[in-house]
Amino acid sequence: xxxxxxxxxxxxxxxxxxxxxxxxxxxxxxxxxxxxxxxxxxxxxxxxxxxxxxxxxxxxxxxxxxxxxxxxxxxxxxxxxxxxxxxxxxxxxxxxxxxxxxxxxxxxxxxxxxxxxxxxxxxxxxxxxxxxxxxxxxxxxxxxxxxxxxxxxxxxxxxxxxxxxxxxxxxxxxxxxxxxxxxxxxxxxxxxxxxxxxxxxxxxxxxxxxxxxxxxxxxxxxxxxxxxxxxxxxxxxxxxxxxxxxxxxxxxxxxxxxxxxxxxxxxxxxxxxxxxxxxxxxxxxxxxxxxxxxxxxxxxxxxxxxxxxxxxxxxxxxxxxxxxxxxxxxxxxxxxxxxxxxxxxxxxxxxxxxxxxxxxxxxxxxxxxxxxxxxxxxxxxxxxxxxxxxxxxxxxxxxxxxxxxxxxxxxxxxxxxxxxxxxxxxxxxxxxxxxxxxxxxxxxxxxxxxxxxxxxxxxxxxxxxxxxxxxxxxxxxxxxxxxxxxxxxxxxxxxxxxxxxxxxxxxxxxxxxxxxxxxxxxxxxxxxxxxxxxxxxxxxxxxxxxxxxxxxxxxxxxxxxxxxxxxxxxxxxxxxxxxxxxxxxxxxxxxxxxxxxxxxxxxxxxxxxxxxxxxxxxxxxxxxxxxxxxxxxxxxxxxxxxxxxxxxxxxxxxxxxxxxxxxxxxxxxxxxxxxxxxxxxxxxxxxxxxxxxxxxxxxxxxxxxxxxxxxxxxxxxxxxxxxxxxxxxxxxx
Numbered sequence: 001x002x003x004x005x006x007x008x009x010x011x012x013x014x015x016x017x018x019x020x021x022x023x024x025x026x027x028x029x030x031x032x033x034x035x036x037x038x039x040x041x042x043x044x045x046x047x048x049x050x051x052x053x054x055x056x057x058x059x060x061x062x063x064x065x066x067x068x069x070x071x072x073x074x075x076x077x078x079x080x081x082x083x084x085x086x087x088x089x090x091x092x093x094x095x096x097x098x099x100x101x102x103x104x105x106x107x108x109x110x111x112x113x114x115x116x117x118x119x120x121x122x123x124x125x126x127x128x129x130x131x132x133x134x135x136x137x138x139x140x141x142x143x144x145x146x147x148x149x150x151x152x153x154x155x156x157x158x159x160x161x162x163x164x165x166x167x168x169x170x171x172x173x174x175x176x177x178x179x180x181x182x183x184x185x186x187x188x189x190x191x192x193x194x195x196x197x198x199x200x201x202x203x204x205x206x207x208x209x210x211x212x213x214x215x216x217x218x219x220x221x222x223x224x225x226x227x228x229x230x231x232x233x234x235x236x237x238x239x240x241x242x243x244x245x246x247x248x249x250x251x252x253x254x255x256x257x258x259x260x261x262x263x264x265x266x267x268x269x270x271x272x273x274x275x276x277x278x279x280x281x282x283x284x285x286x287x288x289x290x291x292x293x294x295x296x297x298x299x300x301x302x303x304x305x306x307x308x309x310x311x312x313x314x315x316x317x318x319x320x321x322x323x324x325x326x327x328x329x330x331x332x333x334x335x336x337x338x339x340x341x342x343x344x345x346x347x348x349x350x351x352x353x354x355x356x357x358x359x360x361x362x363x364x365x366x367x368x369x370x371x372x373x374x375x376x377x378x379x380x381x382x383x384x385x386x387x388x389x390x391x392x393x394x395x396x397x398x399x400x401x402x403x404x405x406x407x408x409x410x411x412x413x414x415x416x417x418x419x420x421x422x423x424x425x426x427x428x429x430x431x432x433x434x435x436x437x438x439x440x441x442x443x444x445x446x447x448x449x450x451x452x453x454x455x456x457x458x459x460x461x462x463x464x465x466x467x468x469x470x471x472x473x474x475x476x477x478x479x480x481x482x483x484x485x486x487x488x489x490x491x492x493x494x495x496x497x498x499x500x501x502x503x504x505x506x507x508x509x510x511x512x513x514x515x516x517x518x519x520x521x522x523x524x525x526x527x528x529x530x531x532x533x534x535x536x537x538x539x540x541x542x543x544x545x546x547x548x549x550x551x552x553x554x555x556x557x558x559x560x561x562x563x564x565x566x567x568x569x570x571x572x573x574x575x576x577x578x579x580x581x582x583x584x585x586x587x588x589x590x591x592x593x594x595x596x597x598x599x600x601x602x603x604x605x606x607x608x609x610x611x612x613x614x615x616x617x618x619x620x621x622x623x624x625x626x627x628x629x630x631x632x633x634x635x636x637x638x639x640x641x642x643x644x645x646x647x648x649x650x651x652x653x654x655x656x657x658x659x660x661x662x663x664x665x666x667x668x669x670x671x672x673x674x675x676x677x678x679x680x681x682x683x684x685x686x687x688x689x690x691x692x693x694x695x696x697x698x699x700x701x702x703x704x705x706x707x708x709x710x711x712x713x714x715x716x717x718x719x720x721x722x723x724x725x726x727x728x729x730x731x732x733x
Contacts, residue, residue, distance in 0.1 A: 033464075036463060036464065036467050037460055037463055037464075039463075040459070040460075040462075040463030040466070040467070043459055043462055043463055043466075044455075044456060044459030044460055044462075044463060045459070046459065047455045047456065047458045047459030047462065048452055048455035048456050048459060049455070050455060051451045051452060051454050051455025051456075051458065052448065052451055052452050052455060054451060055447050055448045055450070055451025055452070056448065056451075058442070058447060058451070059442050059444040059447040059448060060444065063441070063442035063447075064212055065212070065439035065441070065442070066210050066211060066212055066439055066440060066441045066442075067210070067211060067212070067213065067214040067217045067436040067438075067439050067440060068208055068209070068210050068217060068436060068440040068441075069208070069209055069211075069214070069217035069218035069220070069221045069433035069434065069435065069436055070206050070207065070208040070209075070221060070433055070434075071206075071207045071221040071222055071224070071225045071429065071431065071432055071433045072204060072205070072206055072207075072429070072430040072431045073204070073205050073207065073225050073228065073229070073427050073428070073429055073430060074202075074203055074204045074205070074427060074428060074430050075098075075099070075102060075203035075205075075426055075427050076424075076425075076426060076427060076428055099198055099203065102205065102427075103196050103198060103205070105228070105231075106196045106205065106207060106224070106228055107191065107194065107196050109187055109191070111224070111227060111228060111231060112187045112190050112191055112194070112224075113183065113187050114227050114231070115190065115220065115223050115224055115227055116183060116186050116187055116190060118223055118227065119219070119220065119223060121186050121189075121190060122182060122183055122186050124186075126211065126212050126213075126216075127186045127189045127190055128182065128185070128186050128189075129185070129189075130182065190220075193209055193210045193211065193220075194207065194208070194209055194220075194224065195207075195208040195209075195210075196208075204430065207221050207224050207225055207228075208221065209221040209224065209433075210440065210441070214435050214436045214437070215435055217433070217435075217436065218432075218433035218434065218435045218436070219433075221432075221433035222432050222433050225429055225432075228427065229425045229427055229428070229429070230425075232425040232426050232427060233424075233425050236424075236425075240416060240419070243416055244413070244416050244417065247409050247412055247413040247416065248413060250409045251406065251409045251410050251413055254402055254405050254406035254409060255406055257402045257406075258399065258402040258403055258406050261395065261398050261399035261402050262399055264395050264399075265392070265395045265396060265399060268388075268391065268392060268395060269392075272388050272392075273385075273388075275385045275388045275389050275392065276389070277389065279385065280382060280385050280386060280389060283378060283381060283382045283385065284382060286378060287375060287378045287379060287382060290371055290374050290375040290378060291375055293371050294368065294371040294372055294375055297364060297367050297368040297371050298368055300364045300367075301361065301364040301365055301367075301368050304357065304360045304361035304364045305361055307323075307357045307360075307361070308354075308357050308358060308361045310323040311323055311324070311350075311353070311354040311357050311358075312354070314350075317333055317336070317346065320346075320350050321333055324350060324353045326349070326353055328349060329346065329349045329350060329353065332345045332346040332349050333346055472675070472676065472677040472678045472679055472680060473674055473676065473677070473679065473681075473684075473703065474676065474677050475703075476490055476703055479674060479701055479703055480701075482681060482684070483684065483688065483701065485672075485688075485698055485700065485701050486700050486701070487700065487701045487702070487703055488521055488524035488525060488528075488671065488699075488700035488701065488702060489517060489518070489520055489521030489524055489700075489702045489703070490517055490520075490702070490703045490704075490706050491514065491517045491518065491521065491547060491550075491551055491554070491702060491703070491704045491705065491706065492513050492514050492517055492705075492706045492707075492708060493514075493705050493706065493707055493708070494506070494514045494550065502550055502553065502554075502581065503553060503557070503581055503609075503610070506518070506553075506554055506557055507557070507609065507610075513708075514554070515554075515558075518551075518554040518555060518557075518558045519558055521551070521555060521702060522555055522558045522559060522562075524700065525537065525555075525669055525671070525700070528669065528699065528700070534646075534668035534669040535641055535644070535645065535646055535647060535668055536637060536641070536646075536647045536649065536666055536667045536668045536669070537555070537646065537647070537648045537649070537667065537668065537669045537671065538571075538649045538651055538660065538663055538664050538667035538669070538670045538671065539551055539552040539555070539648065539649065539650050539651065539671050539673065540651040540652070540653065540654055540660035540664075540670065540671070540672055540673070541653050541654070541672060541673040541674070541675075541679075541687075541704075542653060542654055542655050542672070542674070542679055542683045542684055542686070542687035543653050543655055543656070543675075543679065543683060544575075544653050544656065545675070546653070546673045546674065546675040546678075546679060546704055546705070547673055547675065547704035547705050548650060548651075548653075548671075548673040548704070549572075549577055549578060549581075549650050550704075551671070551673055551702060551704060552568060552648050552649075552650040553568070553581060555648060556568045556610070556612050556646075556648050557610050557612065559645070559646050559648075560610055560611045560612045561611075564645040564646050565613075565643070565644045565645045565646070566611075566612040566613070566644060566645065566646050566647075566648065567604075567612070567613045567614075567615065567640055567643075567644040567646070567647045567648070568612055568613070568614045568615070568648050568650070569590060569614075569615045569647065569648070569649045569650070570589070570590065570614075570615065570616050570617040570650055571617070571628065571649045571650055571651040571652070571659060571660070571663050572617060572650060572651060572652040572659070573589070573590065573591065573617030573618065573619075573620065573624050573627075574617075574624055574652060574657065574659075575652070576616070576617045576618070576619070578614065578616055578617070578650060579616050582605060582607065582614060584605070585605060585616055586602070586603055586604070586605055586616065587618075588602065588603045588618060589603055589615060589616040589617050589618030590603070590615050590616070590617055590618065591617070591618050591620040591622065591627060592618060593615070593636065594627060594630070594632045594633055594636060595632075600615070600636075600640075603615060603616075613644070624652075624657065624659050625657070625658050625659055625662055628659055628662045628663050629662045633666070634665075634666055637666045649663055649667070651663050651664075653687075654672075654687040654690055654691060655683065655686060655687055655690070658690075658694075661690060661691055661694035661696060662694075664691070664694070664696040665696065669699040669700070670691070670696065670697070670698050670699050671698075671699065671700055671701070671702050672687065672688075672691075672698045672700075672701050672702070673701075673702045673704045674701055674702065674703055674704065675704055675705050676703055676704065676705050676706040676707060677707070678705075
């Protein structure tokens with residue numbers, strides 16, 4: 001049992017080793033990528049041809065030739081006024097900020113609007129799309145829109161209402177709005193055709209315009225430059241007019257203010273006494289003198305007061321003599337001697353002296369009061385004169401300030417008036433646009449080159465995408481490297497229009513590539529164990545349609561041709577496709593034989609042309625897995641081993657039902673068919689896993705339905721050239 005598996009390396013370790021290598025290998029196989037692209041060269045070539053045709057159609061049929069014209073202008077930063085006056089007509093500095101600003105000015109919608117008005121581009125179909133004849137697609141869209149609106153009206157039952165025409169001011173407003181929108185669209189269209197570039201490191205600008213007419217392109221470029229320069233002059237002229245108006249108004253206002261200030265000074269001088277800083281200073285000197293005299297008078301008054309107090313406080317003769325210090329009084333004091341006459345004379349003299357002191361005191365007090373009043377009056381007069389002087393000075397300063405402003409603005413007004421008419425633009429034309437003789441677009445060679453490159457990229461992408469999408473096996477080496485199981489045969493596609501024709505093809509073409517491939521498979525199977533050649537061969541696959549039934553028939557026919565007694569058993573009793581290859585199929589099959597309803601000899605079909613016995617399947621209510629796992633089936637196979645040299649069992653696909661894994665228990669060799677470039681790696685891995693879980697091993701793989709044309713397309717024509725003479729029509733299960 002399974003003797004052929006002895007020299008073959010176990011599947012599981014090889015798969016694990018392959019997975020580990022795949023995980024460790026994260027490099028990109030450049031040569032493999034190039035080889036994949038080379039294999040898809042015809043698809044890439046087809047994409048290149050299609051893209052090239054599209055490019056030719058686009059460049060030579062669809063695209064409208066357009067022309068580019070360029071005007072060159074330079075910013076002039078070294079302008080000087082002819083009258084050498086500082087004014088509002090000076091040039092620009094030319095720094096990077098102003099250069100960028102000028103670029104935006106050249107692309108301003110206001111400037112483009114003036115160009116549109118000058119060139120009447122609103123009525124030019126090139127810039128106003130509403131004036132163009134509608135394209136085919138536009139007509140289709142318009143018709144579809146009408147149909148849709150009509151359909152909506154029919155469905156909703158709504159009647160079409162005719163809007164009342166606008167009249168009067170509403171109509172004018174609507175018309176103005178439409179004209180404005182149309183003009184805005186034309187301006188936007190013109191902006192899309194204008195390109196402004198600053199020559200690096202200079203103040204030179206290139207204004208390029210694209211148009212379908214070469215003359216129009218040059219005229220538009222020159223018009224943009226002309227209006228740009230005129231706009232600079234207009235801006236300066238407007239600024240000068242605004243400055244002149246402002247200065248005129250300001251000069252008039254300042255003149256009135258100056259006259260009012262001077263009148264205020266005259267009125268003030270008329271209403272007040274003459275006042276000046278010198279007069280105030282003289283008054284202050286006089287005040288200081290009065291204050292000094294007042295101080296002296298106050299000292300004298302104090303002295304007289306002290307004398308008066310002394311006279312008033314003297315009572316005795318000695319005190320009076322001491323206070324009076326008068327010689328006459330002293331002589332009278334000597335004559336007193338107790339006589340009344342002497343005393344009277346002494347008292348009279350002292351009274352006279354006391355009265356004199358009283359008079360001096362009163363006189364000094366009166367003088368002090370007079371001086372104090374004079375000082376106060378003078379102080380008041382000085383304060384008033386100071387206030388008058390301050391007010392006069394303020395009026396004078398205001399008048400002077402107004403006079404200075406008046407003279408300054410008057411001077412500026414005269415300067416600007418002198419510069420009327422000498423405004424200069426900040427830019428000048430270096431070269432006008434030249435009418436182009438050849439179109440700048442479409443660049444047919446570039447379009448064609450880009451189309452070819454795009455076609456190559458699309459083709460390469462499709463090839464790589466198709467290669468990623470297909471996960472099938474194309475060579476035996478690839479299949480063995482993935483599974484670690486030997487590939488015992490490679491069966492090409494067999495040209496046949498139906499299942500019965502497969503047998504006729506193999507019989508009528510014994511030297512065909514398919515027959516040779518079957519013989520190679522037979523040799524590989526029989527030589528897998530020379531000492532104990534296999535007798536029971538199980539043929540299965542991962543999925544239906546992988547050629548296992550055809551492979552079983554071809555192998556049975558080939559073994560029979562060698563004189564071997566061959567029994568072909570249909571193990572796929574669910575589908576039962578083997579009867580489509582033969583005629584006169586018995587009514588009873590393997591199920592009836594196992595149930596002892598009919599003998600084996602009555603159920604088998606002897607094909608005289610192929611010299612093989614065939615035991616067909618039959619419809620049964622029993623579960624197929626139960627039938628093949630029974631001891632009856634094993635005994636049946638054991639009995640047939642003694643009668644036949646080789647027993648071939650065609651089984652169902654592994655991934656569909658478990659029958660093949662059960663039948664493999666009685667097999668010496670289990671062959672697993674893998675459809676060329678169809679069975680995926682995941683499907684094959686799952687089938688092998690299920691077989692291993694059933695404690696069975698796959699003895700060998702068969703790469704079936706190999707396409708000769710496909711092999712050549714994938715670059716293996718030298719190895720599989722023998723398949724080239726056969727077609728790709730194949731009818732399989």
